[in-house]
Amino acid sequence: MQSQTYDAIVVGSGISGGWAAKELTEKGLRVLLLERGKNIEHVKDYVNATKAPWEYPHRGGRTRAMELAYPVLKRDYPLNEKNLDWWASDQESPYTEVKRFDWYRGYHVGGRSLMWGRQSYRWSEFDFEANAKDGVAVDWPLRTADIAPWYDYVERFAGIAGSKERMAQLPDGQFQPAMPLNCGEQLVSDRLAKHFGGGRRIIPGRNANLTRPLPGRSPCQYRNACWLGCPYGAYFSTQSSTLPAAAATGRLTLKPWAIVTEVIYDKDKKRATGVRVLDAMTDQTTDYQARVIFLCASTLNSTWLLLRSATDVWPGGLGSSSGELGHNLMDHHFRCGASGDLEGLDDKYYYGRRPTGFYIPRYRNLFGDKRNYLRGFGYQGGASREGWSRAVAELGVGGAFKDAMAMPGQWTIGATAFAEMLPNHANQVTLDQTKKDKWGLPVLSIDCATGENERLMRVDMQNDMAETLEACGVKNVHTFDSGYFPGMGIHEMGTARMGRDPKTSVLNAHNQVWDAPNVFVTDGSCMVSSACQNPSLTYMALTARAADFAVGELGRNNL
Amino acid sequence: MTTGLIDRREAIRRVSALLGGIALVSESALLAGCRDRSADRGGDAARFSDTDVAFLDEVAETILPETKTPGAKAAKVGAFMALMVTDAYEPADQKIFRDGMQQLDAACRTKHNTAFMAATPEQRLALLEEIDREQKTYMDGRAEGAPAHYFRMMKELTLTGYFTSEIGSTKAMRYVETPGRFDPCLPYSPGETIWAAHA
Numbered sequence: 118m119q120s121q122t123y124d125a126i127v128v129g130s131g132i133s134g135g136w137a138a139k140e141l142t143e144k145g146l147r148v149l150l151l152e153r154g155k156n157i158e159h160v161k162d163y164v165n166a167t168k169a170p171w172e173y174p175h176r177g178g179r180t181r182a183m184e185l186a187y188p189v190l191k192r193d194y195p196l197n198e199k200n201l202d203w204w205a206s207d208q209e210s211p212y213t214e215v216k217r218f219d220w221y222r223g224y225h226v227g228g229r230s231l232m233w234g235r236q237s238y239r240w241s242e243f244d245f246e247a248n249a250k251d252g253v254a255v256d257w258p259l260r261t262a263d264i265a266p267w268y269d270y271v272e273r274f275a276g277i278a279g280s281k282e283r284m285a286q287l288p289d290g291q292f293q294p295a296m297p298l299n300c301g302e303q304l305v306s307d308r309l310a311k312h313f314g315g316g317r318r319i320i321p322g323r324n325a326n327l328t329r330p331l332p333g334r335s336p337c338q339y340r341n342a343c344w345l346g347c348p349y350g351a352y353f354s355t356q357s358s359t360l361p362a363a364a365a366t367g368r369l370t371l372k373p374w375a376i377v378t379e380v381i382y383d384k385d386k387k388r389a390t391g392v393r394v395l396d397a398m399t400d401q402t403t404d405y406q407a408r409v410i411f412l413c414a415s416t417l418n419s420t421w422l423l424l425r426s427a428t429d430v431w432p433g434g435l436g437s438s439s440g441e442l443g444h445n446l447m448d449h450h451f452r453c454g455a456s457g458d459l460e461g462l463d464d465k466y467y468y469g470r471r472p473t474g475f476y477i478p479r480y481r482n483l484f485g486d487k488r489n490y491l492r493g494f495g496y497q498g499g500a501s502r503e504g505w506s507r508a509v510a511e512l513g514v515g516g517a518f519k520d521a522m523a524m525p526g527q528w529t530i531g532a533t534a535f536a537e538m539l540p541n542h543a544n545q546v547t548l549d550q551t552k553k554d555k556w557g558l559p560v561l562s563i564d565c566a567t568g569e570n571e572r573l574m575r576v577d578m579q580n581d582m583a584e585t586l587e588a589c590g591v592k593n594v595h596t597f598d599s600g601y602f603p604g605m606g607i608h609e610m611g612t613a614r615m616g617r618d619p620k621t622s623v624l625n626a627h628n629q630v631w632d633a634p635n636v637f638v639t640d641g642s643c644m645v646s647s648a649c650q651n652p653s654l655t656y657m658a659l660t661a662r663a664a665d666f667a668v669g670e671l672g673r674n675n676l
Numbered sequence: 677m678t679t680g681l682i683d684r685r686e687a688i689r690r691v692s693a694l695l696g697g698i699a700l701v702s703e704s705a706l707l708a709g710c711r712d713r714s715a716d717r718g719g720d721a722a723r724f725s726d727t728d729v730a731f732l733d734e735v736a737e738t739i740l741p742e743t744k745t746p747g748a749k750a751a752k753v754g755a756f757m758a759l760m761v762t763d764a765y766e767p768a769d770q771k772i773f774r775d776g777m778q779q780l781d782a783a784c785r786t787k788h789n790t791a792f793m794a795a796t797p798e799q800r801l802a803l804l805e806e807i808d809r810e811q812k813t814y815m816d817g818r819a820e821g822a823p824a825h826y827f828r829m830m831k832e833l834t835l836t837g838y839f840t841s842e843i844g845s846t847k848a849m850r851y852v853e854t855p856g857r858f859d860p861c862l863p864y865s866p867g868e869t870i871w872a873a874h875a
Contacts (some may be wrong), residue, residue, distance in 0.1 A: 170845060176837075179764065465863065505870060506839075508835050519743060
């Protein structure tokens, strides 16, 4: 019979959980990695990765049946024919929306590391200092000096393509060669350097796609089909990167279909002793013991688990003594920017499908700029020549029309802002005791909305992009605000924040639950503010840092 | 059916085409529905006979005829249109599409004194050029949320069905499954076709 005692248990196998499993096994611990959903094996289970567009009956589109089955997923792009199996079933995974919150989940080994956007940006000192300087929420308990070595460490392993830009608000990292700007983007980037005092810059997106090989992984082949799984292992995922490293130690046990129903807490020892697992296939319950537990189940799922744990000691759950567990939910608000036509490049084209675009680092409320809102935003966008879909709205039928539409069209360029959302105590998740999921667990209730700061910022998010494009000679510039509801950014953060004081935070500076120091929470739930950069790289760094600390504390018999 | 949202979606598409995080907004996602669908199954309007598919093939072939590259009929666009209307359109749009097939035929009889299927390619083209102008004027001026014109539906489905087909991807455009490299800036000569998408 398999042992049920391990050195460490990691809950969740996405970006954070994969890193926790890798670090803890490589440092000598025997690790049980629990995943609530099915296994997806690297390459072998990427069933659509090499399928041609015409092999899908609806060519990738969505049907009424799909929309009925996925009432949440259908609200935005994730609902599609090509990787539908990698999104959690809305029907099996209900939650309560006090206000609309789009929760797009990946319940399988690898989690959303298989489908993520791969944009990877460091946080700057401005970001870690922001709460303290603005008097918002609580101070981050760390600064860039604490995390920079761990950014270095995770970037080298994950493989981040990027360019060194020497910008204080977007620190450089240990980059592989960047995926370059195309000629349309380069033209606008060059022109932009002459405007706005050089404060706005277009740089290559920094993405977790290889441009140089790493052990067991090949460079990007420029197929731009990442979200189907990469047969070359060219983008960072649990499957391509951290899971093979953890497995190679011989100390990893991966258990799919394992729903953790609670963290088991010993109130005398003031430590967690293990976790209770419900087997999703057999409905059998088993307890697993370990000296250290890492919760990496994704922001809302880790908090959901804490809310259900140690309720005999704290009715609000493990980590609730501060009154902050479940609070301060954040996301990045976006879907707001501008686009236009780029002239003078009709004799230029490109080859290959680059899986990233350009980035405009934040410039608002920095370096003396002062707006009527706090914080700021970056832009992500691209330039390209229009494809055949432009034909839908154009007048024309017949042979000449057909042949013309098979040629590349106008160069266009555009971007959407990705913007910081302030932490707000009122944005919270709780247990809905009136509704249970199919495993009998009370579902999560989400009550979250953007506020005045975000509303004011969205005005700039549109107008700035239009102003930037027009300054660079882009024609027919149109702004857009396609609307935003929390969750759409798929960057859920907060609800178990770090801090310096157990009275106002759930976790300390090493991601330890104040009330249970052998429980570490290292996914997005630990975030104290959201900054405007895509957060996954920071989860990787925080997880590796916390794992190093945890192993040290084990050695010092402190856990 | 989302024809009413195309202008806005087009703006988003341009932006999102190169974004990792929202790269799934592919060209074919223009077909994605936005309105809530209350019914899970279409009525009679959702059923297409072989005769209907043959009719749609000829409409599609008139929109995208064989030139130096194969046309829409060779790419089986009629069957694709029928499948998408059946599986993806909401019932109200199915009815618009279905009624539109009759309106198109009736317009052909009025203009050319012949059924569409019996008309010559020249007659069909003249008819559809007229209807295309009609739909363009209507679609450009319609209120937000007003029903789409049936011919905009047919045209969008024809373009999508053709340019995502194997023939459209590999014969009308250039399809490279695994480019292997990224060249950010290459000379372009008139006549060179689009690089087709993979996923």
